[in-house]
Amino acid sequence: MKFDGHSFKLDEHKTQGLSPRSVNDYIKTIRTFFRFAIKEAYADDNPFEEVTLITNPESPINILSPDEMRAILNAMDQRPFVEFRDYVALTW
Structure with missing residues (x-):
């Protein structure tokens, strides 16, 4: 055991x-x-x-659909550095 x-x-x-x-x-x-x-x-x-x-x-990997990814990227305000950094990380 x-x-x-x-x-x-x-x-x-x-x-x-x-x-x-x-x-x-x-x-x-x-x-x-x-x-x-x-x-x-x-x-x-x-x-x-x-x-x-x-x-x-x-196990299969669940990925985001293009619409879900667009929604996440559009939700970020790119003016603060932290959110811009996250935006760049997701689009890279």
């Missing part, structure tokens, strides 16, 4: 198993270790060469 016994983590963060990213990091680390072992003649083959990485489903 991930974060089991951790007093500051919420129950929804306490999940069973590892995230795909953590599993992929372990696979890459072990694969690299075996490559080193082969190079130094400690091992004959790398059993992790054929292991594929786990694909992590990406």
Whole structure:
């Protein structure tokens, strides 16, 4: 159980198993270790060469529509420096 016994983590963060990213990091680390072992003649083959990485489903990114972006830019008063700076940052 991930974060089991951790007093500051919420129950929804306490999940069973590892995230795909953590599993992929372990696979890459072990694969690299075996490559080193082969190079130094400690091992004959790398059993992790054929292991594929786990694909992590990406959540879609919600972007603003052109009308929403225009509304935000038109709402800014560009005379004060702070709002002009924000305007430039959004249009850059």
